[in-house]
Amino acid sequence: MHSAVTTSLRSLLMEEGRVCLPGIGTLLVVEKPAMVSLMEGKAAAPCARVAFNANLVVDDGRLRREIGPDDADAFVRQTRDSLDAGRTVLLDGIGKLYKHESGDVRFNAGAGNFSKASFGLPTIDVKPIVRKEKNKTPAPIPDAAPRQEVVPAAQGIWQHRYGGVLWYAAGLVGLLLVLYLLFRLGGALGEQFSGGEDSPPPVRERGVTPAGGEEQSPTIDANQVQPEAPPTLGGNDGQSSSPSDNTATAAAENTAIIAIGLYARQRNVDKQVRRLSEAGYTPFTETVGRNTRLGIEVSYRDEGRLRQVLREIRARYTKDAFVMRVNGEDRRPE
Numbered sequence: 001m002h003s004a005v006t007t008s009l010r011s012l013l014m015e016e017g018r019v020c021l022p023g024i025g026t027l028l029v030v031e032k033p034a035m036v037s038l039m040e041g042k043a044a045a046p047c048a049r050v051a052f053n054a055n056l057v058v059d060d061g062r063l064r065r066e067i068g069p070d071d072a073d074a075f076v077r078q079t080r081d082s083l084d085a086g087r088t089v090l091l092d093g094i095g096k097l098y099k100h101e102s103g104d105v106r107f108n109a110g111a112g113n114f115s116k117a118s119f120g121l122p123t124i125d126v127k128p129i130v131r132k133e134k135n136k137t138p139a140p141i142p143d144a145a146p147r148q149e150v151v152p153a154a155q156g157i158w159q160h161r162y163g164g165v166l167w168y169a170a171g172l173v174g175l176l177l178v179l180y181l182l183f184r185l186g187g188a189l190g191e192q193f194s195g196g197e198d199s200p201p202p203v204r205e206r207g208v209t210p211a212g213g214e215e216q217s218p219t220i221d222a223n224q225v226q227p228e229a230p231p232t233l234g235g236n237d238g239q240s241s242s243p244s245d246n247t248a249t250a251a252a253e254n255t256a257i258i259a260i261g262l263y264a265r266q267r268n269v270d271k272q273v274r275r276l277s278e279a280g281y282t283p284f285t286e287t288v289g290r291n292t293r294l295g296i297e298v299s300y301r302d303e304g305r306l307r308q309v310l311r312e313i314r315a316r317y318t319k320d321a322f323v324m325r326v327n328g329e330d331r332r333p334e
Contacts, residue, residue: 005075006092008066013050013094013114019062022076023291024083025105026056027094029114036126043126048115050094052107057262057291058320103265256306257284259295259324260317269294279316295324 009027012019017029030051035044064072079097082089083105089097095109113119263269269292273283282297296313300306306323313321323331 002075003092005067005071006094008063009091010093010112010114012062012066014116016062017114018060020056020058020060021063021079022059023057024076024080024097025052025054025107026060027052027107031115038126038128041125041127042123044123045118045121046115047113047118050107050109050112050114052095052097052105052109054105055261055263055268056318056320057264058259060320253299253301254306254327256298256300256323256327257295257325258298258310258313258321259293260313260321262288262291262293264291266292293324295321 009019013027013029018026020026028051029048032047032049034046035042037043063075066072067075079089083097083099086099091097091110093110093112095107097105097107100106113121260272263272269285272294273285276283276294276296284295284297286293286295296309298306298309300309310321310323325331
């Protein structure tokens with residue numbers, strides 16, 4: 001039966017990545033990166049090895065589902081008896097379990113690879129490539145002779161003959177442009193001053209300004225002014241909507257217990273209680289056989305608040321946390 005159980009354990013680790021041995025601990029699959037050893041000249045592909053967590057002792061139901069409740073209970077009981085007797089339990093292809101002098105259950109992983117992506121890839125021999133750089137002697141740089149600008153003969157003759165004429169022509173064009181601008185500016189100023197003297201006086205419009213100098217407003221008869229109708233709310237005259245008399249009833253306050261884990265050693269329980277208190281939670285402990293169940297106590301009015309705290313506990317401590325009790329009534333784990 002032992003070989004059939006270890007075969008089922010390897011299958012569960014390969015497919016689901018974890019399996020719990022109730023009351024002993026949980027086997028977990030952990031990814032390992034590729035390793036290159038220049039000392040040994042070996043290179044190994046990425047793989048997945050098995051690790052062990054002695055604090056996760058709550059049954060997750062995987063082993064019972066795989067081999068049946070009776071065989072699972074018999075295997076766990078036989079393994080626990082062997083560990084209590086000081087014997088090493090060998091799980092073929094997975095590793096071995098043993099009990100340390102301190103009373104803790106330890107685990108040594110085997111060399112099996114539980115990664116589907118790299119399963120079966122062998123270790124290969126590698127050798128470093130050593131390259132020797134050649135000493136390159138720089139080529140001698142010839143003495144830089146002073147660079148002389150070569151001007152074509154035809155260009156030099158043209159500049160000598162016609163260079164002065166071009167300068168005179170440019171100056172003449174500039175002078176003509178200045179005179180033209182002054183002429184235009186003088187004509188504009190002359191038109192402005194002459195237009196100010198000959199402009200006719202403004203003509204006053206007929207019948208606009210009375211003899212008194214101010215415009216009189218028209219006379220309004222007070223008997224012809226009709227007041228506007230007062231505004232109404234919702235189209236009903238003289239009626240106003242009254243506030244609703246319905247009042248919301250406050251939800252009753254509930255108390256729930258969220259279970260975090262089952263611990264065998266009191267030292268671990270005290271350490272976890274201290275961590276929960278420092279984080280602002282209310283710790284809860286309960287004796288279950290030879291173990292101690294640890295959790296937190298939550299008071300809430302809304303079911304959403306309870307789910308929020310449960311998500312926080314699963315994210316910060318363990319994914320196996322569940323609501324164990326609500327208002328003194330036990331709940332089945334989700």
